[in-house]
Amino acid sequence: EVQLVESGGGLVQPGGSLKLSCAASGFTLSSYTMHWVRQAPGKGLEWVSTVFSNATFKYYADSVKGRFTLSRDDTKDLLFLQMDSLRAEDTAVYYCARGSTYLHPWGQGTLVTVSS
Amino acid sequence: DIQMTQSPSTLSASVGDRVTITCRASQSISSWLAWYQQKPGKAPKLLIYKASTLESGVPSRFSGSGSGTEFTLTITSLQPDDLATYYCQQYDGFPWTFGQGTKVEIK
Numbered sequence: 231e232v233q234l235v236e237s238g239g240g241l242v243q244p245g246g247s248l249k250l251s252c253a254a255s256g257f258t259l260s261s262y263t264m265h266w267v268r269q270a271p272g273k274g275l276e277w278v279s280t281v282f283s284n285a286t287f288k289y290y291a292d293s294v295k296g297r298f299t300l301s302r303d304d305t306k307d308l309l310f311l312q313m314d315s316l317r318a319e320d321t322a323v324y325y326c327a328r329g330s331t332y333l334h335p336w337g338q339g340t341l342v343t344v345s346s
Numbered sequence: 347d348i349q350m351t352q353s354p355s356t357l358s359a360s361v362g363d364r365v366t367i368t369c370r371a372s373q374s375i376s377s378w379l380a381w382y383q384q385k386p387g388k389a390p391k392l393l394i395y396k397a398s399t400l401e402s403g404v405p406s407r408f409s410g411s412g413s414g415t416e417f418t419l420t421i422t423s424l425q426p427d428d429l430a431t432y433y434c435q436q437y438d439g440f441p442w443t444f445g446q447g448t449k450v451e452i453k
Binding site (some may be wrong): 334335 | 440
């Protein structure tokens with residue numbers, strides 16, 4: 231069964247850092263384009279970042295560019311999102327998702343709260 | 347960036363009703379559009395991709411149509427399990443963008 235499981239969320243102060251992980255099972259992570267999408271409390275979905283299967287190309291939303299870094303550990307089928315200089319507006323549930331076009335499947339999400 | 351606009355933002359319908367949600371793109375995206383269903387407290391789930399292709403396992407009462415800038419998601423006979431928020435998403439180019447969502451309520 232194809233499955234994605236996020237972890238690493240929590241409470242962090244403004245200006246702090248957090249690293250999210252997404253564990254893939256049932257498929258080889260390196261063969262797929264992978265994404266992070268977030269959803270602020272009570273709000274809609276916002277695409278955050280994408281890494282293509284060849285890992286050469288990465289894209290970031292303007293709202294996180296220069297602060298967030300997406301990486302992969304292909305030996306462990308893990309996707310990461312390093313989040314630095316966090317702001318209150320980064321508070322959201324962060325989902326990882328698979329797909330070169332549409333997003334399928336999605337993980338269950340991990341909550342990041344940025345607050346003092 | 348390509349803006350995606352959904353309407354209505356909320357709709358209330360009875361079981362058995364036909365429901366239509368519209369998604370408009372600010373520029374042509376060909377058929378590079380997906381629809382997702384998000385139930386309360388859950389992750390989004392893919393319903394339709396390439397504007398009209400039903401994902402495996404999704405009930406046939408769901409259908410999608412459109413191309414270019416105007417798209418629709420139709421539920422032919424609304425069921426209680428369809429209580430959810432529905433999002434469209436374009437994947438014609440980065441940044442990928444979502445509509446603001448349509449919340450479907452059951453009368």
